[in-house]
Amino acid sequence: MSGVALRRTLQALVVLLGVSVATFALVHLVPGDPVRLALGTRFDQATYDALRERAGLDQPLLAQYLSWIGHAVTGDLGVSFRSGDPVTALILERLPATLSLALASILVALLIAIPLGTASALRPRSLVDGFGTVVSQIGISVPEFWMGIMLILVFAGTLGWFPASGYVPLGEDPAGWLRSLVLPAVTTGLVSGSVLTRFTRSSVLEALGAEHVRTARAKGLGPRAVLRGHVLRNAMLPLVTVTGVQLAYLLSGVVVVEIVFAWPGLGQLALQSVQARDYPVLQGAVLLFAFVFLLLNLAVDLLYSKLDPRIAS
Amino acid sequence: MSEQQPGTTDRLKRRSLLATLAAAPLAPAVLSACSTGESVDTGDDGGTGGGAGGFVAAISARPDQYDPHKTTAYASFQVLENVYDTLVVPGADDLSMQPSLATDWETSDDELTWTFTLRDGVTFHDGSPFTAEDVVFSYRRIIDQDLANSSRFATVAEVSAPDPTHVVVSLTSPTPNLLSRLGGFKGMAILPRTVDEASLTTAAVGTGPFRLESTSADEISLKRFDGYWGEAPRVGGLTFRVVPEPAAALTALTGGQVQWTDNVPPQQVEKLSGDDSVELGRVASVDYWYLAMNCAKAPFDQVDVRRAVAFALDREAVTEAAKFDTARVNQTAIPEASEWYHDYAPFTTDVDRARQLLAGAGVGGPLTMGLMVTSEYPETVTAAQVVASQLEPLGITVDIQTEDFATWLDRQGRGDFDAFVLGWLGNIDPADFYEDQHRTGGSNNYQKYSNPVTDDLLDRAKVEPDQAARKALYDRAAEQIVDDVSYLYLYNPDAVQAWEPGITGYEVRADKAVNFDTVTLPS
Numbered sequence A: 001m002s003g004v005a006l007r008r009t010l011q012a013l014v015v016l017l018g019v020s021v022a023t024f025a026l027v028h029l030v031p032g033d034p035v036r037l038a039l040g041t042r043f044d045q046a047t048y049d050a051l052r053e054r055a056g057l058d059q060p061l062l063a064q065y066l067s068w069i070g071h072a073v074t075g076d077l078g079v080s081f082r083s084g085d086p087v088t089a090l091i092l093e094r095l096p097a098t099l100s101l102a103l104a105s106i107l108v109a110l111l112i113a114i115p116l117g118t119a120s121a122l123r124p125r126s127l128v129d130g131f132g133t134v135v136s137q138i139g140i141s142v143p144e145f146w147m148g149i150m151l152i153l154v155f156a157g158t159l160g161w162f163p164a165s166g167y168v169p170l171g172e173d174p175a176g177w178l179r180s181l182v183l184p185a186v187t188t189g190l191v192s193g194s195v196l197t198r199f200t201r202s203s204v205l206e207a208l209g210a211e212h213v214r215t216a217r218a219k220g221l222g223p224r225a226v227l228r229g230h231v232l233r234n235a236m237l238p239l240v241t242v243t244g245v246q247l248a249y250l251l252s253g254v255v256v257v258e259i260v261f262a263w264p265g266l267g268q269l270a271l272q273s274v275q276a277r278d279y280p281v282l283q284g285a286v287l288l289f290a291f292v293f294l295l296l297n298l299a300v301d302l303l304y305s306k307l308d309p310r311i312a313s
Numbered sequence B: 001m002s003e004q005q006p007g008t009t010d011r012l013k014r015r016s017l018l019a020t021l022a023a024a025p026l027a028p029a030v031l032s033a034c035s036t037g038e039s040v041d042t043g044d045d046g047g048t049g050g051g052a053g054g055f056v057a058a059i060s061a062r063p064d065q066y067d068p069h070k071t072t073a074y075a076s077f078q079v080l081e082n083v084y085d086t087l088v089v090p091g092a093d094d095l096s097m098q099p100s101l102a103t104d105w106e107t108s109d110d111e112l113t114w115t116f117t118l119r120d121g122v123t124f125h126d127g128s129p130f131t132a133e134d135v136v137f138s139y140r141r142i143i144d145q146d147l148a149n150s151s152r153f154a155t156v157a158e159v160s161a162p163d164p165t166h167v168v169v170s171l172t173s174p175t176p177n178l179l180s181r182l183g184g185f186k187g188m189a190i191l192p193r194t195v196d197e198a199s200l201t202t203a204a205v206g207t208g209p210f211r212l213e214s215t216s217a218d219e220i221s222l223k224r225f226d227g228y229w230g231e232a233p234r235v236g237g238l239t240f241r242v243v244p245e246p247a248a249a250l251t252a253l254t255g256g257q258v259q260w261t262d263n264v265p266p267q268q269v270e271k272l273s274g275d276d277s278v279e280l281g282r283v284a285s286v287d288y289w290y291l292a293m294n295c296a297k298a299p300f301d302q303v304d305v306r307r308a309v310a311f312a313l314d315r316e317a318v319t320e321a322a323k324f325d326t327a328r329v330n331q332t333a334i335p336e337a338s339e340w341y342h343d344y345a346p347f348t349t350d351v352d353r354a355r356q357l358l359a360g361a362g363v364g365g366p367l368t369m370g371l372m373v374t375s376e377y378p379e380t381v382t383a384a385q386v387v388a389s390q391l392e393p394l395g396i397t398v399d400i401q402t403e404d405f406a407t408w409l410d411r412q413g414r415g416d417f418d419a420f421v422l423g424w425l426g427n428i429d430p431a432d433f434y435e436d437q438h439r440t441g442g443s444n445n446y447q448k449y450s451n452p453v454t455d456d457l458l459d460r461a462k463v464e465p466d467q468a469a470r471k472a473l474y475d476r477a478a479e480q481i482v483d484d485v486s487y488l489y490l491y492n493p494d495a496v497q498a499w500e501p502g503i504t505g506y507e508v509r510a511d512k513a514v515n516f517d518t519v520t521l522p523s
Helices: A002-029 A033-037 A044-056 A061-073 A087-122 A127-141 A146-158 A174-208 A211-218 A222-249 A255-260 A266-276 A279-307 B008-030 B072-082 B132-144 B177-184 B196-202 B248-253 B264-272 B301-310 B315-321 B351-360 B380-393 B405-414 B428-438 B453-463 B465-484
Strands: B056-060 B086-088 B098-100 B102-107 B115-119 B156-163 B166-171 B210-215 B218-222 B238-243 B279-284 B289-293 B325-328 B367-374 B396-403 B418-426 B488-499
Touching: A002 A061, A002 A279, A002 B488, A033 A044, A033 A266, A061 A279, A061 B177, A087 A174, A087 A266, A127 A174, A127 B102, A127 B367, A146 A174, A146 B248, A174 A222, A174 A279, A222 A279, A222 B428, A255 A266, A255 B072, A255 B325, A266 A279, A266 B405, B056 B072, B072 B102, B072 B238, B086 B177, B098 B102, B098 B156, B098 B177, B098 B367, B115 B132, B115 B465, B132 B156, B132 B166, B156 B367, B210 B238, B248 B264, B248 B488, B264 B279, B264 B488, B289 B301, B289 B380, B301 B380, B301 B488, B315 B380, B315 B488, B351 B380, B367 B380, B367 B405, B380 B396, B396 B405, B405 B418, B418 B428, B428 B453, B428 B465, B453 B465
Parallel strands: B056 B238, B367 B396, B367 B418
Antiparallel strands: B086 B098, B102 B115, B115 B166, B156 B166, B210 B218, B218 B238, B279 B488, B289 B418, B289 B488, B325 B488
């Protein structure tokens, strides 16, 4: 087991190194000059040169990369070109908002997907199945920004139940935190939920068709016992994987929803750093996303071997 | 394997119904009620609105940093406007320079030495007294480190403090607009000489009516500064909340969670004008938007080709599409409300004349013009679409190139464009409007326009101490610039802001500076 763990860790490190090179290259290949952006349109050459030098952007690219990765290994991701804040601090500052939204969205998504997907699979081409299909089609095809704005107009505007936007830290006001979380979580949860609903339906259908289910039925087990004992557990296996992927995606920030709801998460940070060509922040954020993704991947694999004895090494 | 139990699916089904249908309606019953329209206390909707007497402003973008000498972001200045002071400051009505940290000033006969007398009894937010040394330190910092606004000191030879209450600025050439250079905006703020410069990106030490209390990714909190030299602010605190989405900002305003916003899309203005739950403020701003053609690239290097484009355009239609009814068409840069305004509008929409000009320039066949616009300013994209349709009858095919702003600036800087649309914001003195953009080799003359006549007029205007004579020179320069179509001017947009009805002591300014020190909440 320790051998496996070691191999997996080494693999992850190699992937991270690859990601770091690719990120650095991409970020610096994209046209656009952070110095010009930071200075706006009114500036002179001396100002431009001074700022470029201060940021170390006048160094050769290889030197810049080595300096960045050298510091990154020690946990120092540098400082934002735009604000001068440490990148690590900027990311940590936004983690609570992102975690809150990601977990709440996954919760909403699963609360929709598991019952609706299962019900659809149990009665294919029934009214329930049709309803499930329509709901997930809507969730997949309606743009998030539109959905978000509609929810704001109805539930924050007309009904006044929730704040129109903004994030309240949990430590500051738990009730306020929950209230600020509902609308953005429903917006993203509906989208993720739609994906997961289709997925649940197909994996439950597949599990229902398995040999051992026929056997169990033949033994005279009732439909519920069959479902609980033989179908759901098998059907949930692939769902764990997909949920893990969805969670990783949500943890890297949901840009559109964060903009609509003024949610200070990582998606906003990433977007702002792209727009400002804030190289250090962008590189740091991508590296972190890759790290989170690898970690979740590992967690899903471990969970898998727990759930499916055939995989356990 | 397992006992028969109440059906899992049934329970799940019930939970899913709860989740999908009833979660929202239940939530308000479960949670405490939302804040009402009463906005006296903003503490109850989770914001740190400075408690009672707090005032929450929803701004469209996040400040990038808080060092006034380094930032160029409007969002940063919205906050810093209330935190820092300058020696002089633009007056609210006509933007003429008024006393602030300096109470008066004298100019030597040769126009090369300005002596400022400083205000007594001013303290910084850290308690240290304000003296002439702080002015010297602040100006030297901008000059010596080549910071963002160092070009404003282009004619400054020396800044000195002969005594604690006087500052002397020595010049290399007469600079009649020195006051607007030193006080045009908070980028020329006075910091204490003892300040820890590294901390300025997130903290602030000013002399203004509010102290910067705390900053986070989405909220900036200011507190009233009790040691302020001017009249004490009426509100105990200010909170700036970053709300990029206009619908969310306006909903928060009508719902009483915020008291003020500048996130008002032009297409909403008409509707909001008739809405009692919102008070709308509009004023013609000092910004202007324009189209520029590349004078270093054929066939746009020919003045007649540029003039043909100017005669083909219907500016009213472009402006209407880009800004609805929230901008005023102008064929020069300076808006009508300014004392420097010059009424000059030689172009009418005349397609025949445009055709003749093109033919005379030897541009017979069809012509393609790349028009570079940016998604950062959607109005440029809209304007370009109208321009494209208006140039079609001339046989000019407009290739609209929408870039993100970083790429856009990159291409502009390299001269890699046929034409582009953009605006200049926050101008006060005519030099701001015309100098760097149209002087041969000017630092912002990206269109590479060059005319000795214009250069001569601008050079003379720059050093002319008599205001009437100076205006006459700029008027003539403006006419030359318009005739040559160095810029094809389109419109001056309005500054549009909205706030809660009953709020007093606030006015929209032409330079879009937001001063909340005199604002009073409805009782």
